[in-house]
Amino acid sequence: ATQISRSVRGEKTLTLDTLNPQVKAVEYAVRGPIVIKAGEIERYLEEGGTKPFSEVIKANIGDAHAMGQKPITFLRQVVALCTFPELMDSPSFPEDAKRRARRILQGCGGHSLGSYSASPGVECIRKDIAAYIEQRDEGVPSDWENIYLTTGASDGIMTILRLLVSGKDSSRTGVMIPIPQYPLYSAAISEMDAVQVNYYLDEDNCWALDINELHRSYQAAKQHCQPRVICIINPGNPTGQVQSKKCIEEVLHFAYEENLFVMSDEVYQDNVYAPDCQFHSFKKVLYEMGPEYFNSVELVSFHSTSKGYTGECGFRGGYMEVINMDPEVKAQLVKLLSVRLCPPLAGQAAMDVIVNPPQPEEHTFKQFHQEKSSVLGALAEKAKLTEKILNAVPGIKCNPVQGAMYAFPRIFIPPKAVEEAKALGMQPDMLYCLRLLEETGICVVPGSGFGQKDGTYHFRMTILPSIEKLKVLLGKVRDFHIGFLKEYSGLE
Amino acid sequence: ATQISRSVRGEKTLTLDTLNPQVKAVEYAVRGPIVIKAGEIERYLEEGGTKPFSEVIKANIGDAHAMGQKPITFLRQVVALCTFPELMDSPSFPEDAKRRARRILQGCGGHSLGSYSASPGVECIRKDIAAYIEQRDEGVPSDWENIYLTTGASDGIMTILRLLVSGKDSSRTGVMIPIPQYPLYSAAISEMDAVQVNYYLDEDNCWALDINELHRSYQAAKQHCQPRVICIINPGNPTGQVQSKKCIEEVLHFAYEENLFVMSDEVYQDNVYAPDCQFHSFKKVLYEMGPEYFNSVELVSFHSTSKGYTGECGFRGGYMEVINMDPEVKAQLVKLLSVRLCPPLAGQAAMDVIVNPPQPEEHTFKQFHQEKSSVLGALAEKAKLTEKILNAVPGIKCNPVQGAMYAFPRIFIPPKAVEEAKALGMQPDMLYCLRLLEETGICVVPGSGFGQKDGTYHFRMTILPSIEKLKVLLGKVRDFHIGFLKEYSGLE
Numbered sequence: 001a002t003q004i005s006r007s008v009r010g011e012k013t014l015t016l017d018t019l020n021p022q023v024k025a026v027e028y029a030v031r032g033p034i035v036i037k038a039g040e041i042e043r044y045l046e047e048g049g050t051k052p053f054s055e056v057i058k059a060n061i062g063d064a065h066a067m068g069q070k071p072i073t074f075l076r077q078v079v080a081l082c083t084f085p086e087l088m089d090s091p092s093f094p095e096d097a098k099r100r101a102r103r104i105l106q107g108c109g110g111h112s113l114g115s116y117s118a119s120p121g122v123e124c125i126r127k128d129i130a131a132y133i134e135q136r137d138e139g140v141p142s143d144w145e146n147i148y149l150t151t152g153a154s155d156g157i158m159t160i161l162r163l164l165v166s167g168k169d170s171s172r173t174g175v176m177i178p179i180p181q182y183p184l185y186s187a188a189i190s191e192m193d194a195v196q197v198n199y200y201l202d203e204d205n206c207w208a209l210d211i212n213e214l215h216r217s218y219q220a221a222k223q224h225c226q227p228r229v230i231c232i233i234n235p236g237n238p239t240g241q242v243q244s245k246k247c248i249e250e251v252l253h254f255a256y257e258e259n260l261f262v263m264s265d266e267v268y269q270d271n272v273y274a275p276d277c278q279f280h281s282f283k284k285v286l287y288e289m290g291p292e293y294f295n296s297v298e299l300v301s302f303h304s305t306s307k308g309y310t311g312e313c314g315f316r317g318g319y320m321e322v323i324n325m326d327p328e329v330k331a332q333l334v335k336l337l338s339v340r341l342c343p344p345l346a347g348q349a350a351m352d353v354i355v356n357p358p359q360p361e362e363h364t365f366k367q368f369h370q371e372k373s374s375v376l377g378a379l380a381e382k383a384k385l386t387e388k389i390l391n392a393v394p395g396i397k398c399n400p401v402q403g404a405m406y407a408f409p410r411i412f413i414p415p416k417a418v419e420e421a422k423a424l425g426m427q428p429d430m431l432y433c434l435r436l437l438e439e440t441g442i443c444v445v446p447g448s449g450f451g452q453k454d455g456t457y458h459f460r461m462t463i464l465p466s467i468e469k470l471k472v473l474l475g476k477v478r479d480f481h482i483g484f485l486k487e488y489s490g491l492e
Numbered sequence: 493a494t495q496i497s498r499s500v501r502g503e504k505t506l507t508l509d510t511l512n513p514q515v516k517a518v519e520y521a522v523r524g525p526i527v528i529k530a531g532e533i534e535r536y537l538e539e540g541g542t543k544p545f546s547e548v549i550k551a552n553i554g555d556a557h558a559m560g561q562k563p564i565t566f567l568r569q570v571v572a573l574c575t576f577p578e579l580m581d582s583p584s585f586p587e588d589a590k591r592r593a594r595r596i597l598q599g600c601g602g603h604s605l606g607s608y609s610a611s612p613g614v615e616c617i618r619k620d621i622a623a624y625i626e627q628r629d630e631g632v633p634s635d636w637e638n639i640y641l642t643t644g645a646s647d648g649i650m651t652i653l654r655l656l657v658s659g660k661d662s663s664r665t666g667v668m669i670p671i672p673q674y675p676l677y678s679a680a681i682s683e684m685d686a687v688q689v690n691y692y693l694d695e696d697n698c699w700a701l702d703i704n705e706l707h708r709s710y711q712a713a714k715q716h717c718q719p720r721v722i723c724i725i726n727p728g729n730p731t732g733q734v735q736s737k738k739c740i741e742e743v744l745h746f747a748y749e750e751n752l753f754v755m756s757d758e759v760y761q762d763n764v765y766a767p768d769c770q771f772h773s774f775k776k777v778l779y780e781m782g783p784e785y786f787n788s789v790e791l792v793s794f795h796s797t798s799k800g801y802t803g804e805c806g807f808r809g810g811y812m813e814v815i816n817m818d819p820e821v822k823a824q825l826v827k828l829l830s831v832r833l834c835p836p837l838a839g840q841a842a843m844d845v846i847v848n849p850p851q852p853e854e855h856t857f858k859q860f861h862q863e864k865s866s867v868l869g870a871l872a873e874k875a876k877l878t879e880k881i882l883n884a885v886p887g888i889k890c891n892p893v894q895g896a897m898y899a900f901p902r903i904f905i906p907p908k909a910v911e912e913a914k915a916l917g918m919q920p921d922m923l924y925c926l927r928l929l930e931e932t933g934i935c936v937v938p939g940s941g942f943g944q945k946d947g948t949y950h951f952r953m954t955i956l957p958s959i960e961k962l963k964v965l966l967g968k969v970r971d972f973h974i975g976f977l978k979e980y981s982g983l984e
């Protein structure tokens with residue numbers, strides 16, 4: 001038994017030196033230094049300070065309601081009815097909504113949203129989700145016992161990674177992720193001290209996933225760790241691409257060959273705008289590859305209430321469907337979920353509405369459909385607009401925003417600016433985004449927060465502001481960029 | 493670079509053998525085998541099967557609404573208004589509730605419960621919580637920037653432990669917990685692979701915390717790890733004791749002397765029933781010990797919407813107040829919280845109502861107060877009743893339920909039954925609880941799920957069923973216990 005020196009009395013027990021170093025290693029740009037700065041500027045403006053702009057526009061995070069998107073009426077009606085069942089008597093609530101609320105409450109302990117649900121979620125909601133998936137995937141079977149409600153997709157992703165990565169052996173476990181990626185993945189990998197294995201998306205080919213790059217990445221990783229899992233984000237965040245069926249087949253074939261666990265992040269499955277693109281679920285493609293694949297590849301798919309046309313981020317609703325998971329592992333998963341008791345019930349109810357929306361024969365269908373189309377139609381328009389305006393700026397190149405809710409344009413940063421940033425100990429695109437924020441009030445996230453090929457620079461902006469605001473924003477980005485190029489190319 | 497053998501194609505990637513062993517090590521009795529069995533029996537009864545009883549009574553989990561407790565009207569009104577703001581125009585909602593809902597929505601992005609909040613929570617809710625704490629603690633200052641909303645207290649507890657325990661050094665980090673304990677703690681410690689350091693509560697002294705036992709436990713642990721943190725649950729789960737001010741002073745002095753980080757789980761702060769007991773917050777006691785203590789001991793206190801008189805478990809609301817945390821560590825905490833984006837907004841709103849309830853001058857006060865008193869009054873009555881009936885059973889000894897919502901009676905298990913259990917590879921109290929379930933339909937949790945002194949046996953039952961049901965339940969427990977003693981003592 002070893003005796004370990006204890007800290008000196010009066011010194012803090014928990015300092016940056018004694019903090020879990022894996023926490024220290026975590027990076028999360030979407031809410032990083034730029035966003036903290038944006039908050040400071042906002043407060044400064046509120047307190048009467050002056051800047052060359054009157055408001056901060058937060059295009060840093062996929063938070064639709066914060067950017068003015070209105071909730072879907074039907075969804076909120078159902079959740080309000082579940083929250084305050086006295087409203088069942090109110091004639092101003094539609095019968096369709098009451099029916100759904102009653103069904104959800106039937107599934108809750110004591111018929112109350114205030115009871116814990118079973119850890120995997122309310123049974124009838126799991127069944128509705130399975131029915132939705134079957135319909136979405138044109139008949140591919142879905143077993144409700146494979147569905148687990150989550151606290152947002154974030155929670156599901158962390159939980160599955162936790163099964164795969166062990167603290168003791170973490171430095172041997174490779175997790176393949178796309179670059180650029182949604183930084184939850186790199187953050188989780190840091191926190192769990194696993195090995196991040198990058199595969200680069202092909203910017204020159206609309207951010208498509210190239211199977212040769214997967215092989216390269218895998219073979220390189222095998223030299224120093226055991227890649228066990230491949231993460232895919234489709235449609236892509238921050239890159240906005242929608243994967244073709246062929247591409248998905250290749251990934252699944254690769255996963256099959258190399259015995260990789262597949263995590264498919266499909267939270268943007270309803271956010272497809274490009275007319276030549278279509279969402280294909282990994283599960284459906286796997287099914288179509290035949291029983292040899294469908295009965296063996298371990299696949300988890302994630303969905304969320306936060307995106308799509310509802311944008312209900314604050315409800316923290318989501319689910320995962322788990323395919324081909326070893327039954328003993330599934331029991332362990334349930335145990336792990338049990339420790340946190342259950343996902344929030346309002347989020348579960350919101351998820352239920354998304355998978356079980358008004359049907360054409362219901363009175364509420366028309367309004368629901370109008371609201372949904374209006375959100376998705378506006379997003380499609382903004383996707384096109386963003387691409388178009390950005391591509392007209394010299395030194396900016398933006399791939400089409402086929403889906404999701406972000407543009408990830410490549411920006412030319414003059415060597416002098418790169419040098420200046422390096423002298424400041426800063427990523428060049430961080431310098432760029434900080435200047436953009438300071439000069440225009442526009443808050444976007446540097447590409448370095450998502451990962452990018454060395455020597456290339458990007459930023460991520462959401463396409464969520466209203467059309468009018470988006471036009472203003474893009475105009476300001478253009479003017480800023482032109483000024484920035486001039487300043488640093490000495491062309492003033 | 494080492495080459496690691498990869499798994500064979502067609503074999504599962506994730507099996508019980510390749511699963512994170514720390515997940516495998518987790519135990520969580522509150523939703524363990526007994527509860528799974530109870531679910532099976534419930535389904536069997538529903539499908540027309542017969543048993544010597546007609547329903548399963550789930551006294552295994554502190555889930556008030558599931559046991560029939562009604563929600564507090566005002567709380568649900570506020571959350572419904574936040575969810576569906578069109579209700580602001582409805583004359584059937586009180587102005588007091590509308591005022592609170594408006595205030596909460598003002599603090600939300602886009603004035604919508606559907607936007608992500610800042611990761612530490614909605615600012616005005618943090619401020620309400622700080623004001624509540626100041627009032628509760630009779631003027632001890634509370635800084636709203638020290639308040640972090642959480643997804644239930646569970647989430648806060650896991651997050652703070654994550655800061656303190658690192659995967660690489662985990663086996664050196666000792667976490668002191670009471671025995672018996674709420675099994676979230678042991679589960680988190682297993683998951684993080686830290687060292688569980690037990691200090692035993694004194695059953696012969698109403699489950700009080702004995703400072704000598706703390707010293708013993710600490711000194712013993714120091715031989716093989718570095719104890720860094722002490723967890724306290726007050727009022728206690730499963731043990732129901734309420735700590736005296738003197739006891740809290742001793743714990744804080746000890747933490748000060750040994751430089752331990754203090755985690756004080758105060759989710760039952762509103763659940764105190766014994767007339768000679770009172771809730772003292774760790775923070776207030778620390779303050780009264782003087783600046784030397786108040787300015788140095790690192791303390792986090794947890795609260796939740798799940799307990800108290802609201803019992804809103806499904807909302808997954810909660811907060812923690814962090815005292816004397818190193819500012820750099822606080823920044824790291826915020827970063828860690830950011831990765832999961834934010835706690836559910838409906839839960840944040842529910843928390844707000846709890847800390848900012850109707851005031852005497854408001855119209856809603858009377859009803860609110862009636863509902864609150866009725867819940868707490870019934871709990872106090874059930875606490876007494878449970879203790880009384882159990883203590884009248886030969887071979888059962890139950891400490892007074894001073895607070896929280898559980899009884900944790902000690903049960904005599906005859907040697908023959910102990911032997912039988914051991915032959916079955918089962919804890920004796922597991923055998924007892926399984927038999928109780930099979931024969932009476934009553935679902936309680938074996939003491940072994942919480943930890944107990946070797947050779948002693950207990951079970952935990954909630955006092956949440958209605959008085960009528962609780963009487964039936966306790967009568968059945970009595971009859972079962974007498975029969976069990978007879979059977980195994982050969983006194984038939």
Ligand SMILES: Cc1ncc(COP(=O)(O)O)c(C=O)c1O
Binds near residue numbers: 152303833
């Ligand atoms: C690709 C992707 N996955 C997961 C999430 C997590 O979302 P939530 O936890 O709100 O469901 C996001 C959020 O932006 C995302 O973009």
Ligand SMILES: Cc1ncc(COP(=O)(O)O)c(C=O)c1O
Binds near residue numbers: 643647
């Ligand atoms: C002592 C204690 N702490 C924390 C919790 C977690 O509760 P929640 O996550 O619902 O807030 C519980 C739940 O029973 C508890 O008893």
